[in-house]
Amino acid sequence: MPPPSLLIFDFDGTLFNTHASIKETIKLTFTTLLPTSPPPPDRDIEAQIASGVGLADTFRSLHPTASTSPLPPAEFENWVSKYRELYAQHGQGLVAAYPDAKLLLQTVQSKGIPMSIISNKGVEAVKTALANNGLEGLVPEEFIIGDKTPGAKRKPDVGSFEDVLLPRLKEKGIADADRGNILVVGDTVADIGFARNLGSRVCWCRFGYGDKTECEGLRPDWVVDGLGGVVRILQS
Incomplete structure (x- = not known):
């Protein structure tokens, strides 16, 4: 196979271990905005994280009135704003890059392959985590697409690529990539679905948060148990 013409990374559960930060901040948001009710049980929060849905949908599903009124x-949207405020204050300290994240991004950079992060997370939270973990500057900031980026759509919708990333790539003189030669690296069914909708190849990170049975059933092109496995794919 030829080397990828573009790499698109997910963030949560792919480049960074953010599980504890997300779970604890969701609980803290409920405690803050709904102090008279207990926060959702861990199993329900973890199911939402595994699905890869956005924050608004997460809070809509977990709210105690979800099935009644x-x-x-x-x-x-107010809940999302409060979550982001609390995440910046309390969640970032629980975020850590996975082993070999820096090696992977440096490998992509050294090979001259354009790369992007497309996430359902806010861009500022992504940039802060990269900076806090010594990864600042490896992924061009203009190629980091997140929730609230104008024109972005939640995966598996490909709007974030078609309407946001692709025009930015062209502005930088990067030719329209062959969709079949793009490599998406992610951990949930939303990431695999995004790759399939884009017509690209996909590497599933089995170590992340996605439901194992569902993700395996979608037959990703590669499966890795660590980011070093993605490095080996690129080197082969």
């Missing part, structure tokens, strides 16, 4: 969508 759901709150209006605008209300959950």
